[in-house]
Amino acid sequence: MVAMSDPQADEYIVEGFRPSSEGSWRWALDHPVLRFYLPDSGPLEFVMDLTLPEQTFAVTGPVTIRIAVNGRELDRMRCDRAGAYAYRHPVAEDLLRRNATNTVAVTPDKTAPREGGEKLGFVLSRAGFAE
Amino acid sequence: MEALAILFGAMFTAAAATGLGGLVLGKSCREYAVRFVTGAAVLSLAVFLLCVVRLAYPAAFVAVGAVGVAGLWRERGVLQKPETAPAAGVSRIEKYIFCLIFGAYFLLYLLNAMAPEISPDGSGYHLGMVNRYLNRHGFQVITWDIYANLSQGIEMLFLFAFAFGKHSAAAMVHFSFLVALVWTMVCYGRRAGMVRPSVCAALLVFASPVVGVDGSSAYIDVAIAAIAFTLFYLLQLWDGCREPRLLLAIGLLAGFGFAAKYTAWTGVVYALGFVWWKGRRWRDLALTGGSAAALIAPWLMKNWLWLANPFSPFLNRYFPNPYVTISFEEDYRRYFTHYELTGLGQIPMQVTTHGMLGGLLGPVFLLAPLALLALRKPAGRQLLLAAAVFGANYFGNIGTRFLIPPLPFVALALTMVLASIPGLAVAVAMFHAAISWPAMVPRYARPEAWRLSPRIPWKEALRIRPRRYAEFYKESRLMGYRMDRLIEAATEPGATVFTYRPFPEAYTSRRILVEYESAENQVTGVILRTGNADFADYLPVWRLRFRFAPARLREIRVRQTASGADLWSIHELRIFDGADELERRPAWRLTANPDPWTIQAAFDNSLVTFWRTGEAIHPGMYVEVDFGGTETADSVLIETAPGQWGIRLKLEGRDARGVWRPLGGEPEIGTVAPPLGLRRAAAEEAHRRGVDYLVIFDDETGAADYRLHAAGWGLREVGQADRARLYKLP
Numbered sequence: 001m002v003a004m005s006d007p008q009a010d011e012y013i014v015e016g017f018r019p020s021s022e023g024s025w026r027w028a029l030d031h032p033v034l035r036f037y038l039p040d041s042g043p044l045e046f047v048m049d050l051t052l053p054e055q056t057f058a059v060t061g062p063v064t065i066r067i068a069v070n071g072r073e074l075d076r077m078r079c080d081r082a083g084a085y086a087y088r089h090p091v092a093e094d095l096l097r098r099n100a101t102n103t104v105a106v107t108p109d110k111t112a113p114r115e116g117g118e119k120l121g122f123v124l125s126r127a128g129f130a131e
Numbered sequence: 132m133e134a135l136a137i138l139f140g141a142m143f144t145a146a147a148a149t150g151l152g153g154l155v156l157g158k159s160c161r162e163y164a165v166r167f168v169t170g171a172a173v174l175s176l177a178v179f180l181l182c183v184v185r186l187a188y189p190a191a192f193v194a195v196g197a198v199g200v201a202g203l204w205r206e207r208g209v210l211q212k213p214e215t216a217p218a219a220g221v222s223r224i225e226k227y228i229f230c231l232i233f234g235a236y237f238l239l240y241l242l243n244a245m246a247p248e249i250s251p252d253g254s255g256y257h258l259g260m261v262n263r264y265l266n267r268h269g270f271q272v273i274t275w276d277i278y279a280n281l282s283q284g285i286e287m288l289f290l291f292a293f294a295f296g297k298h299s300a301a302a303m304v305h306f307s308f309l310v311a312l313v314w315t316m317v318c319y320g321r322r323a324g325m326v327r328p329s330v331c332a333a334l335l336v337f338a339s340p341v342v343g344v345d346g347s348s349a350y351i352d353v354a355i356a357a358i359a360f361t362l363f364y365l366l367q368l369w370d371g372c373r374e375p376r377l378l379l380a381i382g383l384l385a386g387f388g389f390a391a392k393y394t395a396w397t398g399v400v401y402a403l404g405f406v407w408w409k410g411r412r413w414r415d416l417a418l419t420g421g422s423a424a425a426l427i428a429p430w431l432m433k434n435w436l437w438l439a440n441p442f443s444p445f446l447n448r449y450f451p452n453p454y455v456t457i458s459f460e461e462d463y464r465r466y467f468t469h470y471e472l473t474g475l476g477q478i479p480m481q482v483t484t485h486g487m488l489g490g491l492l493g494p495v496f497l498l499a500p501l502a503l504l505a506l507r508k509p510a511g512r513q514l515l516l517a518a519a520v521f522g523a524n525y526f527g528n529i530g531t532r533f534l535i536p537p538l539p540f541v542a543l544a545l546t547m548v549l550a551s552i553p554g555l556a557v558a559v560a561m562f563h564a565a566i567s568w569p570a571m572v573p574r575y576a577r578p579e580a581w582r583l584s585p586r587i588p589w590k591e592a593l594r595i596r597p598r599r600y601a602e603f604y605k606e607s608r609l610m611g612y613r614m615d616r617l618i619e620a621a622t623e624p625g626a627t628v629f630t631y632r633p634f635p636e637a638y639t640s641r642r643i644l645v646e647y648e649s650a651e652n653q654v655t656g657v658i659l660r661t662g663n664a665d666f667a668d669y670l671p672v673w674r675l676r677f678r679f680a681p682a683r684l685r686e687i688r689v690r691q692t693a694s695g696a697d698l699w700s701i702h703e704l705r706i707f708d709g710a711d712e713l714e715r716r717p718a719w720r721l722t723a724n725p726d727p728w729t730i731q732a733a734f735d736n737s738l739v740t741f742w743r744t745g746e747a748i749h750p751g752m753y754v755e756v757d758f759g760g761t762e763t764a765d766s767v768l769i770e771t772a773p774g775q776w777g778i779r780l781k782l783e784g785r786d787a788r789g790v791w792r793p794l795g796g797e798p799e800i801g802t803v804a805p806p807l808g809l810r811r812a813a814a815e816e817a818h819r820r821g822v823d824y825l826v827i828f829d830d831e832t833g834a835a836d837y838r839l840h841a842a843g844w845g846l847r848e849v850g851q852a853d854r855a856r857l858y859k860l861p
Contacts (some may be wrong), residue, residue, distance in 0.1 A: 001804035041808035042843020129807055131843050 001047065001128030002034070012036065014103060017124070025051070030119040033105045034127055040098055042131050046074060048087040048106065049125040056112040056120050057082035063122065068105045069095040079122075091129070133594040137245055140296025141303030143196055144288060148174045150199030153206050155383065159374040160365065162318050164311035168361040169380045170199060171288055171308075171354075172387035172426060178287035179429055185269035189294040196291070221327050225557060229330055232564045236338055237310070239569070243347040243583055244306040245592035247601050248298035248637065249609040251581075253349030258298050259636025259643070261290045266640060272437045274454045275642075275649045280443035282430040284390030285351040298637060299592075301349045309346035312357040313337045316539055319364050323510055328546035331560035335542040338564040340572050340582045341490030341531050342538070347583070349637075352535040355395055358388045359521045360539045362398055366405050367513065378406065378415055382422025390426045393445070394524040395536070399423050401520040448746075453728040456650045456745030458698060467528040475529075482531045486572075486580025490531040492538065494575065495563040502544035514544045531581075584608075605638070613852035614826060615639045621849045621857060622824055629655060629817065630826040634853070644822065650745060654729070655820055661702075661739045661772065662813030662844070665833040668774030670809070671702040671738040672802045677782040679795035681708070681765040684758065686785040687794070689769070691744075691752040695777035699752060700743035701733040703770040706756070708763045718759030724752060738770060738806055739813045748778055761787050769798070810836075810843040811861070818860040828855040 016032030111119035152170025256278035289301035320329020388395030440450035505511025522537030611634025845861030
C-alpha cells in the first residue's frame, strides 16, 4: 500500500503520474502504472482512494477507470460524479505473482488536456493491496 | 480393574514410604503417620534420582518400593499397635460422634480422590508434568513451562503412584498426607496431654472445605501441612529425648518441605534454629542441615544446570536467563498479592466464608484470633511460632490454600483456648463439621468458590461402567477436557500445541505451550498477535528514523533513556548510507542490554520477529552494533510496533578513533500501512519455533481474525471443543 504523502511513494510509481505529490495527493495522468511487491499472504483486495476534481470532471464528464493487474483486466470502475471515491475489489489469485513485483495500471478512459500536452486523469491519495 | 489399580498405586506408595520412614526413624518414633511422611521424603528423593538417570519405569519403582515394603514387613511385630483410639480422653458419646464424623468425611474424601482428577492445577501442571516424566522415563530439559522449574518433591510421589494407578492414584497419595496430618495432630495431643483439643483441632482441619477439596486432589498444599506438622512433632519429640536419629528425620523433613514447595523454606530455618536454640551443638546442626541439604540441593542443581537460575522461576533479576523474564515475574507476584481484591481487609471473609480466593477454610476460623490467647501456655507459644513460620509467606500469595500449612497449628492453639470453657471446643468443632459438609457450603459461600460438589461421585470413583460415567464426569466437570480429547485424536504424536489459556495437560500426551508459562512462549504469543489485525498495538507499523551527517563509524548504539512500565522492542534495525541500506555482514557483532539472547531477531529481515526487553524500561538499556571495521552511515531506521509510547531513544556512534558521540537528535516518528502477509509470516514463524497447532478460544480477543482470515493465516481448522478451535499451522 502506498500513500502519496509517503516520501518513498516514487518507488511504487512506474509511470503516468506527475513527478511529485501535492502534500497528501498526486495527479494521475493518462496511463498511470504502479508496482507492488506481494509476499505470500491470504486473499487480497486492491484498494484505491481517489478523487475526480470538479475542474477535470467539467471537461471529461463521467470517467471509467480500467484497472489491470499484471496486464490482465481486474475491473472497470465507473465514476459518474466529481468527488472522492474509496474503491475496493478482490483480486483473484491467478492475477497475482507472489514473492514478486506486480504492476497495476489504473487507466482512465478520458482525460482533461492541459497546456504543454499534459493530460490530467484523476487525483490519487493512496493505492495498494490489502488482506 | 481400574479402581484396583488406583488403590494399588496409592497403597503401594504409602506402604513404601512408611517402610522407608521406619528405616530412618527406627525405634525413635513408631507412629505410622510420622513414618509415612518421613519416608515420603526418602521415596521422593529416590524417584528424583531415577528421573535424573532416565530410569523412571514401573519396574524400577517396584524395586524401590519393595525396599520400603520389606522394611515395613520386617517391623510388623515390632511396631506398636496404633496409638490409643484417637478419641481417648473424651466421653463415649463424643467418641462415637467423632468417629462417625471423621468416618463420613473420610469416605467423602476417599471417593472424591478416587474419582477422575478434575482439579485445575492437578489436571494441569501437577499431573501434566508427571505424565510427561513417565512417558519419557525421567526428566527432560523443559524451558517452556515455569511449573517444571518449581521444586516437585510431591510430584515425585505422584509419579510413583501414577505409574500404577494414573491420575486418581496420585490424588490418593495426597489424601494419604491428609490422613497422616490429622492422625499426627491427635498423636501430638495425646503426648501433650490435650486429647480433646487435639481431636477437635483435627476435625476443624479435616472438615475444612478447602482442605477437603485440596486434600482429595492432586495438589500439594495438604502435603506441605503434613510435612510441616510432622516436622514440628519430631522437633517436640527430639526436645524431650534428644535422640540423634530424630535429627536425621528432622533435616529430611525440613528439606522435603522446600523440595515440595519453595515457600516452605522457612521450615529449614525453623528446624535449624530450633535445634541450635535447644542444643547449641554444632554436630546436631550439621546432621540436621546436611540431611536437609540432601533434599534441597538436587532441585537447585537441576535448575542451575538447565535454566541458569537455581530458584527459577523466581529471582530472575539476580540470575538473568532467557527462560523467564523479570517483567513476567513481577506481574505474577503482583497478581498473587491481591488477586481481584480491592483491599486486604477483605481477606478474612473471603478465606473463611465466601471462598473467592480459591476455596474457604470455614466460617469458624473467623475465631482464629482467639488462638493468640494460647500464648499464655508454653505449648501454645510453640504452636503459634510454628504457625508464624509456615504462614510467613502467605502475603506473597493470598490464595486460601496457602493458609493450609499453618492451619493445623492455628487450629490446635484455638481449641486449646476454647477447651478452657467446658464443651465449647467440641461444640465449635461439630458445628464446623456440620456446616462444612459439601451440601451445606453453597448456603454461604460464593458459587465460584473452589469446593467439593454436593454430589458424591461414588460411581466414578469405583469406575462402574467407566466409559460412561468417568468420561462424562470429566467432560462435564473439567473445562478443557474435550479439547484434550480432540487434540489426542486430531494431532499426530509429538505435536506441539500453543494456547493463550491453559487447559488440562494431564490428559494429553502432546506438548502444550501456554503463552504465559515461559519467555519463549510469550514471544510466540506476541508474534502471533503481530499478524492479528485485532491487536493494533502489536502491528509493526512504527518507523523511527535517526538522521545525522554522514560519518565513518565502528559501532552504533541505540540507547533507551526513560523509565516506565513499557517493554522496549525492535522488530528490525536498519542502517543506511544515503538510500542504500548497509549489508548485514557476518563480522557484525550485536549486543543488547538487557536480554542479549534475542538481539538477532532485530536483524533477521522479518517484521514478525523482534528483540524485546524482558523488563520495564529504565535508563541503561541499549542495542549495539559493532561493524567489525568501519562503515559510512547517515541514518538508522527502527521498525517496530507502537504500544511503547514511553520509550525515549538516543543514537550514539563510535568513530574511527574510538570516540563515542551522539548522532543526530530526536528520531523522526511515523507510521506506515500494515505490511502485507503478516498473518502468514506470523503463522510460519510460530511453526518455525516448534508450534504445530493453535488452540484459540472463541471469546479471546483476536479469535475472529483467525476464524475469518484462516486462509490468510494459512490455518486449517481441525475441530472445535469447549468453545475453542484447534487450528493446524501451515
